[in-house]
Amino acid sequence: MIIRGGIVYDPANGIFGEEIDLCIDRGRIVEDAKGEEIDAHDLLVMAGGVDAHSHIAGAKVNAGRIMRPDDARLGMEQATAVCRPSTGYTVPNCYAIGYRYAHLGYTTAFEAATPILESRHTHEELEEIPIIDKGALTLFGSNWEVMQCVRENDLKKLAAYVAWGLRASKGYGVKIVNPGGGEAWGFGANVKGIYDPVPNFDVTPAEIMKSLAQVNESLRLPHSIHVHFNNLGKPGNYTTAIESLDLFKDIKPSRMRQVVHVAHMQFSAYGGTSWKDFKSEAPAIADYFNKNHFCTMDIGQILFGSATTMTADAPLEYGNAHLLHTKWSNHDIELEESSGVVPLVYLRKNPVNAIQWAIGMELALLTKDPWNVILTTDHPNGSPFVNYPEVVSLLMSKVKRQEELSNIHELASKRTTLTGIEREMDWCDIAIMTRAAPAKILGLEDKGHLGVGADADVAVYDLRPEEVDPSTQHDLVKKALAVAKYTIKGGVLASRDGEIMAAPVGRTFWVDASVAKEDEERMMEDLKEKFDRYYSIKLSNYMVQDAYVPNPVVIKAGALPVEEVAP
Amino acid sequence: MRTITLRPLRAFEVSVEAETISPSRFASLTLGQIRTQEVFMGNWKMKLADLFKVEGDEPLATPEETTIVLEGDFSKVKRIGEGMGAGTLEVRGNVGMRAGSGMKGGLMMIRGNADDWLGREMSGGKIVVEENAGNYIGSGYRGEKYGMRGGEIEIGGSAGAYLGEHMCAGTIRVKGDTGDFPGAVNQGGTIFIGGDTYLPGAEMTKGSIMVRGKATMLPSYQKAEVVTLEGIQYQKYVGDLVENGKGELYVATNSA
Numbered sequence: 027m028i029i030r031g032g033i034v035y036d037p038a039n040g041i042f043g044e045e046i047d048l049c050i051d052r053g054r055i056v057e058d059a060k061g062e063e064i065d066a067h068d069l070l071v072m073a074g075g076v077d078a079h080s081h082i083a084g085a086k087v088n089a090g091r092i093m094r095p096d097d098a099r100l101g102m103e104q105a106t107a108v109c110r111p112s113t114g115y116t117v118p119n120c121y122a123i124g125y126r127y128a129h130l131g132y133t134t135a136f137e138a139a140t141p142i143l144e145s146r147h148t149h150e151e152l153e154e155i156p157i158i159d160k161g162a163l164t165l166f167g168s169n170w171e172v173m174q175c176v177r178e179n180d181l182k183k184l185a186a187y188v189a190w191g192l193r194a195s196k197g198y199g200v201k202i203v204n205p206g207g208g209e210a211w212g213f214g215a216n217v218k219g220i221y222d223p224v225p226n227f228d229v230t231p232a233e234i235m236k237s238l239a240q241v242n243e244s245l246r247l248p249h250s251i252h253v254h255f256n257n258l259g260k261p262g263n264y265t266t267a268i269e270s271l272d273l274f275k276d277i278k279p280s281r282m283r284q285v286v287h288v289a290h291m292q293f294s295a296y297g298g299t300s301w302k303d304f305k306s307e308a309p310a311i312a313d314y315f316n317k318n319h320f321c322t323m324d325i326g327q328i329l330f331g332s333a334t335t336m337t338a339d340a341p342l343e344y345g346n347a348h349l350l351h352t353k354w355s356n357h358d359i360e361l362e363e364s365s366g367v368v369p370l371v372y373l374r375k376n377p378v379n380a381i382q383w384a385i386g387m388e389l390a391l392l393t394k395d396p397w398n399v400i401l402t403t404d405h406p407n408g409s410p411f412v413n414y415p416e417v418v419s420l421l422m423s424k425v426k427r428q429e430e431l432s433n434i435h436e437l438a439s440k441r442t443t444l445t446g447i448e449r450e451m452d453w454c455d456i457a458i459m460t461r462a463a464p465a466k467i468l469g470l471e472d473k474g475h476l477g478v479g480a481d482a483d484v485a486v487y488d489l490r491p492e493e494v495d496p497s498t499q500h501d502l503v504k505k506a507l508a509v510a511k512y513t514i515k516g517g518v519l520a521s522r523d524g525e526i527m528a529a530p531v532g533r534t535f536w537v538d539a540s541v542a543k544e545d546e547e548r549m550m551e552d553l554k555e556k557f558d559r560y561y562s563i564k565l566s567n568y569m570v571q572d573a574y575v576p577n578p579v580v581i582k583a584g585a586l587p588v589e590e591v592a593p
Numbered sequence: 594m595r596t597i598t599l600r601p602l603r604a605f606e607v608s609v610e611a612e613t614i615s616p617s618r619f620a621s622l623t624l625g626q627i628r629t630q631e632v633f634m635g636n637w638k639m640k641l642a643d644l645f646k647v648e649g650d651e652p653l654a655t656p657e658e659t660t661i662v663l664e665g666d667f668s669k670v671k672r673i674g675e676g677m678g679a680g681t682l683e684v685r686g687n688v689g690m691r692a693g694s695g696m697k698g699g700l701m702m703i704r705g706n707a708d709d710w711l712g713r714e715m716s717g718g719k720i721v722v723e724e725n726a727g728n729y730i731g732s733g734y735r736g737e738k739y740g741m742r743g744g745e746i747e748i749g750g751s752a753g754a755y756l757g758e759h760m761c762a763g764t765i766r767v768k769g770d771t772g773d774f775p776g777a778v779n780q781g782g783t784i785f786i787g788g789d790t791y792l793p794g795a796e797m798t799k800g801s802i803m804v805r806g807k808a809t810m811l812p813s814y815q816k817a818e819v820v821t822l823e824g825i826q827y828q829k830y831v832g833d834l835v836e837n838g839k840g841e842l843y844v845a846t847n848s849a
Contacts, residue, residue: 096736 027051027517029064029484032071033491035457038466038475042454043491046071050482053517057478064512064519066486068493072457074133074483074515075414076474078464079252079289079324080405082123083137083151083162085144086336089355089367090117090406094334097369109526116334116369116406124156124529126412128521131485131510134465134473135411137162138252138289138404139203139338141362142169142568145195149574152534157520159473159481159579161535163252164197165338166238168208170361170560171552173227176237182542185241186549189539189584192247194569196536196578199249199468200242201289203338204256205231208363216341220256220270231256236273243280245539246583248469250279250322254289259342261298264307267291268314271321279320287467290326290404292386304378305441306385312392315399322467323393324402327386327417328379329409330372330434336407340364361560372409380438384431388442390421391449396458400467414460415507421451421459422496422503450497469581470535482517485510533577540584595620597627597649598662599641605669607635608689609644612672616659616680616699624651656680656699663688668708674701677718690727693720694734696744709753710734715763716742721749728753728772731765741765741782757784760800776802779840797833797840808844819846 029048034041048071049059081087091098091114100115101122112122127135140148140162152160166172166188175184188200206217206224215225220232235253242251255270257263267288274286288294297307315321335346340356343366347354355367372379386408393399401418405411420426424447431439439445451459465474472481489506496503513521518530557565572578597619613630622630628642641647656679667673668687676695684692687705696715703720709727712720713734726748732755733740740759747766754772757765760782770788779797786793789806794814805825814832820843821827827843 094736096734096738098736099734 027062027064027482027514028059029066029071029486029512029514032066032069032486034071034476035453035491036073036462036476037454037458038462039477041476048476048484050484050514050517053482055476055478055480055482064486064514066512068490069511070453070487070489070491070506072131072485072487073461073474073476073480074485074513075127075131075460076464076468076470077127077132077135077402077405077411078287078400078468079138079326079402080135080411081138081336081407082135082155082160082405083120084140084148085357086139086338086365086367087117087151088147089357090334090336090369091119093353093355093367094369097332097334100332106526108529115412116332116410118410120151120154121156124158124532125521125526128157128513128515128526129509129524130412130414130507131487131513132158132411133481133483133485133513133515133520134159134470136160136198136468139163139165139201139254140195140197141165141338141359141365142191142195142197143359143362143563145197145570146574149196149534149570153574153576155532156529157515157526157532159532159535161198161468162195163199163201163249164191164195165201165203165208165363166191167202167205167234167253168210168338168363170209170227170556171549172238173206173209173224173229173234174552175549176229176233177227181237181241181244182545183549183552184237185244185585186541186545187553188238188241189245189541190546190549192537192539196534196570196575198535198537198581199247200238200251201254202235202238202251203254203363204258204342205234205253207231207256207341208338208365209361211340211364212358217256220266220273232270232273235270236277239274239277239285243277243285244585245541246280246585247537247539248281248581248583249467250284250287252287252289254337254339255294258293258339259296259345261296261300261304263294263296264310267294267311271314271318274320275318277320281469283467283469284322285320286322288321288323290402290407291323291389291399292326292328292382292408293404295385295389301378304381306381306388306443308385308388309392309443312389315393316395319395319398322398322400322463323389324400324404324464325386325389326402326404326408327390328372328382329403329413329416330374330379330383331409332369332371333409334367334369334406336365336367338363338365340366342366343368346370360562361556374434377435377437380435381441383434384438384442384444387420387427387444388447390459391447391451392443396451396455397463397466399459400463401459412508415504418456418460418507419496419500419504422456423498423500424448424450425498426500453491453496482514484512484514486512486514488523531577533579534575535579535581536575537581537583540582594658594660595650595652595654596660596662597624597647598664599645599647601645601665601667601670603644604666605634605644607669609634609670610672611641611670612675613641614661614663614670614673614682615675615677616661616682617656617676617678619661620654620656620659620680623653624649668706677701693718696720706750707748712741712744712746714740714742715744715746717744719745719747721747723749725750725769726752726767729755729758731756731760731763732758739780751788757782760784770806776800776840794833794840794842796836796838797842798836798838799840801841801843803827803843805845810844814842
């Protein structure tokens with residue numbers, strides 16, 4: 027297959043809007059190819075989009091679906107010759123997730139949080155998501171065994187557990203959510219600051235985060251730790267964010283990437299002392315990211331309208347449900363985590379929501395290097411991923427931002443600096459924020475770029491970048507990005523003008539890290555005791571079998587040669 | 594005035610989804626076009642004329658000037674008059690689930706019984722049922738926070754459970770008894786119940802419910818004064834206190 031004449035933006039390879047023919051053979055970008063030709067003359071061409079943080083599969087997504095039959099009604103689409111039926115808007119069914127990502131020109135998405143115990147469910151759903159490649163980050167931040175290793179200051183044992191946990195869950199990376207809080211919640215409490223000991227466990231969130239970061243680097247995992255900070259969603263929490271970030275300053279990365287990725291930064295960039303004097307501290311956060319390069323973030327933009335918040339931060343969801351007086355699901359995951367789901371609607375005239383909206387914009391625009399800040403809506407917490415084109419058109423147009431600011435609560439202009447921000451992103455920034463940077467941050471070498479050897483994931487948009495001025499013609503930008511002209515996934519034309527042409531099966535990435543046998547043996551002794559005494563299931567039934575991941579891409583990691591991997 | 598009559602060609606074993614049967618949609622269609630309207634019977638896509646005999650006046654009219662008469666048993670035909678905005682729809686028999694859902698205006702006369710979800714989330718117009726109605730009359734659909742937003746429903750017989758759940762505005766009158774939990778999670782609107790009922794107004798925050806027969810009360814209602822309306826004495830209650838509600842509940846004293 028050859029894609030002719032497109033205006034290619036491939037910042038990872040230093041290509042900024044050049045007319046290039048792309049050749050594809052056997053699912054890869056190659057030097058030269060024959061066969062079908064796709065005419066992309068003068069059209070915007072980028073690598074397939076990569077979503078590094080999205081809640082697309084697993085028990086809490088399904089809890090959202092069960093709680094929201096009203097949401098299912100919002101996205102009904104009938105089956106076609108290629109497609110199975112779609113439902114839902116904020117919590118779409120599995121099929122719809124694949125089709126809608128393909129319509130956007132996205133070809134990879136990572137589920138942001140799955141406890142080991144629920145991973146089988148997560149993989150069953152991931153397997154049903156067509157077209158896109160995917161992976162899942164495994165939760166470690168409130169795990170009893172993690173906290174025990176940290177308390178004993180035994181990082182080798184912790185490394186053995188993390189490696190085992192990734193294998194048990196067929197997970198891709200280390201996700202930390204409100205460290206310590208998840209299990210404190212099991213006893214009806216929460217942690218307040220990062221130096222507050224977790225009740226009953228005698229470790230602090232700071233120790234948990236730092237130990238996991240060190241272990242993550244000692245195992246040379248492709249992705250860094252991926253953290254949802256303590257005190258998320260509370261006024262004044264930006265100090266917690268900066269305190270937490272400072273923990274990782276001295277840790278050396280084991281690969282060419284960050285040592286910590288901060289999830290949905292928008293929810294952790296709040297100033298003020300209560301909802302009454304709630305304000306933005308995004309400039310302080312952006313300043314930190316401009317001065318330090320060991321950390322990256324995704325913005326977690328909110329957009330006005332319906333959303334379903336879902337997180338392993340169960341105490342946060344308890345607060346949401348009581349504040350908003352709405353339905354709430356709460357879930358305890360034995361020795362690992364807790365989680366919650368709360369549907370909500372972000373309103374333009376609500377001062378808090380308006381400020382939250384502006385904070386996300388500020389973070390993206392004030393952080394100078396787009397490689398350090400990637401685009402997400404923390405689907406479906408801030409907004410469903412189908413609204414990414416709206417976020418892009420806002421980032422590219424000051425005019426559009428001002429229009430929106432005049433429509434929303436006035437405090438968004440007074441309590442944030444958004445009105446004064448002149449920056450308008452260009453296509454290069456957008457290509458980095460939506461493709462190149464997420465792939466680099468996740469450590470996916472064949473994604474997010476169009477160099478020879480890369481996966482043949484290509485998006486062609488019906489927009490002429492040399493003619494359209496995104497600043498004033500933001501509606502054209504939004505329209506073009508919402509429905510890709512062509513989405514090619516692994517060399518197969520998956521979507522054309524909003525119609526699914528083929529639904530190939532995607533692959534699932536997971537990481538197999540090796541550790542020393544003796545560390546693993548020590549760790550297994552701990553685990554056996556935990557399974558005998560506390561878990562409701564047996565250790566032998568715990569690990570996700572290979573059959574649940576029929577199309578795996580196993581990435582080897584670890585400090586030791588692969589042969590020494592314990593069975 | 595244009596009248597169109599539909600008669601089922603057979604007794605349906607599998608439910609038919611016929612949201613197309615509505616004055617708003619038929620008004621601008623010729624009889625030939627009406628006969629080819631798409632309906633689903635189970636998962637089979639069919640034409641209206643495959644299932645119904647369609648007769649009536651040919652000349653087009655406005656929706657207001659259009660009357661649809663359904664003769665026979667329509668108890669397996671769902672979604673009749675969905676979203677209708679004007680005109681008249683008369684059912685000479687029973688009607689299936691979700692009749693008049695999302696209705697905005699016009700009149701629906703049902704000479705027999707109505708099934709569940711009648712007039713769900715309707716915002717205007719009037720539905721009259723001469724006999725009994727099922728559950729969830731004028732309520733919000735599953736998971737929805739807002740039910741009936743306006744309009745009127747009158748039921749000559751009795752109604753099932755969850756009458757007017759999540760109701761926001763409008764009026765429902767039931768001559769007979771109702772099932773459990775009428776007016777649950779109400780945020781407005783008025784419900785009259787001629788007969789007996791069980792646990793009315795659970796989690797109601799606004800709106801009013803009036804019961805002429807016996808009512809088993811929730812403990813979370815506070816007694817207020819006794820009032821006389823149309824010559825009948827009612828005990829007034831305020832609640833639901835579980836939700837800090839300001840809903841008003843009137844229960845006739847002579848029946849208690």
